Amino acid sequence: MLKIYNTLSRKKETFKPIKKNQVGMYTCGPTVYGPGHLGHARSYVNFDILKRMFLYNGYKVKHILNITDVHDDMIKKANELDITIRKLANRYTPLFLKDLADLNIIPANKYPKVTEHVPGIIRMTQALINKDYGYVEKDGSVYYDVSKFKNYGKLSGIKLDKAKTGTRVETDKYEKKDIADFALWKGWKKGEPYWKSPWGKGRPGWHIECSVMASKYLGKTIDLHGGAMDLKFPHHENEIAQSEAANEVRFVNYWFHAGLLDIEGQKMSKSLGNYIExxxxxxxxxxxxxxxxxxxxxxxxxxxxxxxxxxxxxxxxxxxxxxxxxxxxxxxxxxxxxxxxxxxxxxxxxxxxxxxxxxxxxxxxxxxxxxxxxxxxxxxxxxxxxxxxxxxxxxxxIKKPSIPKKIKDLVKIREEYRKKDDWKKADRARKEIKELGYSIKDTKEGSKINKI
Ligand SMILES: [Zn+2]
Structure with a gap:
């Protein structure tokens, strides 16, 4: 029996796939505005072990990992460097894929990019407006009204504060205390990239991309969704609100959250500057x-x-x-x-x-x-x-490291001294071998040489 902890139910559950012997798995990928750090590495290794566990159990796994190439952080960084977000993404996406390869992570089936899915994002945003979950602001932004979604908070356990109903949060990343309506679509501001939409020029908010890509590649209900623990709120909570309101079916059967990584006893944070890349x-x-x-x-x-x-x-x-x-x-x-x-x-x-x-x-x-x-x-x-x-x-x-000729010769010389019972010279040869970084172990089958 295969058991896995489901963040949604807060307990270990027996895994039951939607389709026999198959797993559809979506994991939130990186925002490609800089090199990956060790916290990312830990999450991606844990998703890989999860995937390999399914494969070992005989499942076929379809894995989607998105690349966030438009986001508040992307725009800020690109503006600082005076380049386009596309150029910034082209700089860091290959680096991310190289990190995955270095960690021996099995590649995903697809790495969809947000900028290649804007029409789908507009369609889902429009559907949410039609169903009265989304509303348009004067600046052409579209917000999600969290008070309309009955189960808001079911994943993270946060409770809606009625007093705050109707307040909006503009940034993509925000804290628990800021629970409020979030942006599905952001109206255009000077210095920002934009796409044309029914609400004027603008760009996607952060959370909508995962709802759109998960359903496009894996279906309206997916087996498993993974992410780092700190994405539970607001990101995953918002993904549920969007997907379940738009598609009217359960979004994810199993929510998998990977633990965070402290650095030398401290939380990784920008202000402490303790990211290790x-x-x-x-x-x-x-x-x-x-x-x-x-x-x-x-x-x-x-x-x-x-x-x-x-x-x-x-x-x-x-x-x-x-x-x-x-x-x-x-x-x-x-x-x-x-x-x-x-x-x-x-x-x-x-x-x-x-x-x-x-x-x-x-x-x-x-x-x-x-x-x-x-x-x-x-x-x-x-x-x-x-x-x-x-x-x-x-x-x-793993291959046995080849022993340099010089070492092999010294070993032969040592053998000859040993045969002649010249222990002093044999020992000198051993010391010389050791100084060159190799050890000798005498066994019944002869001397074994190892790199120290
Ligand atoms: Zn996501």
């Missing part, structure tokens, strides 16, 4: 997959605290794992894998990942396999690669 991880010499490993060590819904020290320790664990996998891969494979053993491990693995993605438990199970004295190398290797379909640590691709 993805490229910093690489420029500091880390393997981006160490970040993926680090994220796997915490439950996706929990808040996580990032420190450089924790990343370093994750990288050590990952390298240790790579080393073990190489040893298992190149070790004795005389004993073939026993089917019943393989299946029992698969079952245990499924029990962890199908229990609302308990990845820390699944990771511990993998380490049990690696260290097991009962399993043969063949069994270990097959089980590890099978689990890695969900972990996504690229374990099938």
């Amino acid at each position: 993805m490229h910093e991880v690489k420029s500091k010499g880390f393997n981006p997959l160490s970040l993926r490993y680090l994220f796997l060590t915490a439950h996706y819904r929990s808040k996580m605290n990032f420190t450089w020290k924790s990343l370093k320790s994750a990288e050590q664990s990952l390298n240790n794992l790579y080393q073990k996998v190489i040893e298992i891969k190149t070790g004795n494979k005389k004993q073939t894998a026993r089917n019943e053993i393989m299946q029992s491990y698969q079952k245990k693995f499924l029990r962890s990942i199908n229990d609302d993605l308990d990845m820390p438990k699944a990771l511990a199970l993998m380490w049990n396999v690696v260290k097991s004295k009962k399993l043969s190398n063949e069994e270990k290797y097959k089980i590890i690669l099978d689990f890695d379909k969900v972990f996504g640590l690229n374990l099938a691709k």
Whole structure:
């Protein structure tokens, strides 16, 4: 049984797809006005693990991830740089896709852009006006009247303040205390890009894009919608209000929210300037997959605290794992894998990942396999690669690092001294090898050389 926590019901629920063996999944993508930071990386890795969990269970997954290329933040940044929003998006969208690839994230089926969906946005806005949920202001903006939507607040649990009914919030992002009518369409202001609409020149508000794209690509009711925890309000609450008012059916069956990431014990925020961007991880010499490993060590819904020290320790664990996998891969494979053993491990693995993605438990199970004295190398290797379909640590691709000729020669020299019982010179060779960054382990099958 596959269970997943549904933010809407606030409990773990058995997953039931709309169409047998298929999952339609929509996740809110980035606003492409700057490089992605580690908070984004954690969310996208968690969505990827969710998707891989479905795939491991035999589902076909259709995944849509939108690119927000028109937004308050886009316009502000483009104006600062004195370029168009299109140019700004073209600068940062490829960077975002590169981050996903570095984190070994399976690409979405489609990355729709807001600027390519303006006619659909106008149509849904018009439908909301026709149904009396939307109203037009003098400046050509269209607002959503939240007091008209009976279930407003059902996802985030916020309650409408009657006293505030009729107040409007102009910005795309706002706080809980500002709950008010929000913009579906924004009337044109000088210095802003615009499209022609029945209400004059203007541009889409932020929230409407996801309602329009989700229904266009996945249908009016979708299986699962994901986003970072801080999108629950107002963004997802507004998406529900728009979609359910316009389409008159339930919008999303399962709401999946990924936990946020603190940096060195503090909330990530613009005012603190403590954003760590993805490229910093690489420029500091880390393997981006160490970040993926680090994220796997915490439950996706929990808040996580990032420190450089924790990343370093994750990288050590990952390298240790790579080393073990190489040893298992190149070790004795005389004993073939026993089917019943393989299946029992698969079952245990499924029990962890199908229990609302308990990845820390699944990771511990993998380490049990690696260290097991009962399993043969063949069994270990097959089980590890099978689990890695969900972990996504690229374990099938690890190659034994090639040993430089100089080291190989030194090892040969050392062997000769050892044969002659010249321990002093043999030890000197060992030290020299160590200084060059390699260690030697003497085993029954001969000396094994490893990079330190
Ligand atoms: Zn969204």
